[in-house]
Amino acid sequence: MAVVSDSIRRARPLLGTFVEIEVAAAGRSEMEAAIDAAFDAVAEVHRLMSFHEPDSDVSRLNQDACIRPTRVDPRTFQVLETAAELYRLSGGVFDVTIAPALQAMGLLPRLGGDPVLSRNARFADAIELLPEHMVHFRSAGVTIDLGGIAKGFAVDRAVDALRGLGIASGMVNAGGDLRIFGEPRTVHVRDPRDPNRSICRIDVADDALASTALRFDLFDGVRSGSSAVIDPSTRRPAGSTDGVTVRAPSCMIADALTKVVMISASDAGGLLEHYKASALLIGTGGDVQITSDWHHAVHLAA
Incomplete structure (x- = not known):
């Protein structure tokens, strides 16, 4: 009889970040094998789509x-x-x-x-x-x-690998690109103006989340004042929004839509609706906007 463990969590450096995979509700050997397969799926996307790998x-x-x-x-x-x-x-x-x-x-x-x-x-x-x-x-x-969209695709491939091996509940997190399936979870979103502070918590069940925000110096916490999201019309960093979190059925789409919303803000409503996605925007003055279909799942910090 397989020994059942509550959950297993592993992390590895891939895709230019740390990829964390957590699985639950299966035998320990099955969970270990599934995590290995999921990491292999992520590593294959890295091999194929990395800007930095000379043979990709x-x-x-x-x-x-x-x-x-x-x-x-x-x-x-x-x-x-x-x-x-x-x-x-x-x-x-x-x-x-x-x-x-x-x-x-x-x-x-x-x-x-x-x-x-x-x-x-x-x-x-x-x-x-x-x-x-x-x-x-x-x-x-x-x-x-392909950067972020490839990272989101890798998360989706990892989830496919886990489900294909019979894992009923789990999470894959790749540096701001997150997908959860099975057991619902609560995810805390950091304030883009102060990464030590949570701006809200989001109830997530069988969905993907992706976030993007202004860049910070990782050592002293100083905000750089610019975004890594580039507006193609100007070839300059987007500047109308401090941070964006998008919920979508797949992580690839959620990641891509964070870029669109970061640039277009509320003008991206039609595209969000097309992809059955929702968004939370944090303006430069700290104001928070949430698409109307998502208010029930987003709980702002006091």
Whole structure:
């Protein structure tokens, strides 16, 4: 008879952050095997879609896709298809071709010289998604970063791995990208102006959450005053909102929508509705806005 443990929690450095996986309500050996499989799924997404790994699909595309159509893994192609859909539905607000702006800010490494900050290199004009998982960049100035959307996809893949091995309840957390299934949980969201303080708690059940906010110095807690979310129309950091948390059915969509809401604020309502998502926005003055369908699950701190 399998020995049943209440829960197991493990963490590993992946995707440029620490990935934490917790599972419950199964035999210990089954939970250990499921956690290993989930970490393997995350590591595979890292291998395929990391901007930093020289042999990743993303690095090969950035190097070769402007010269010739380049074949990528079906999973990378799936993320690119989702990015293309989000670009179209957001009116270009979500755009993975903003990598040169992130390089110019020092948030991504400069590979082979100064980044090309061409405003003409937008997804719709710059990237062709072709049959048989082939990708072509129409000019040499195109550089992509799948970053957050790939991290959200990795969380979803980890959850699929856990469920596929019979785990009925668990959580996967990758540095602000979180997905919970089975037993409901309460998640505390930190105040983007003071990360030592919780601004609210959110009841979560079979949903994904993603958050983004202004950058802080991890050592002295000083806010940098800018966001790592780039507005594609200006190629500059978004500045109208201090922080955003989005709830969605998948972590890939939740992560992508945090970027759109960070830039567009309340104008993103139609896109949130399309993806059956909800949002919490913290304005620069500390005011909190919550979409009307989410008030019952969000409890603001006193």
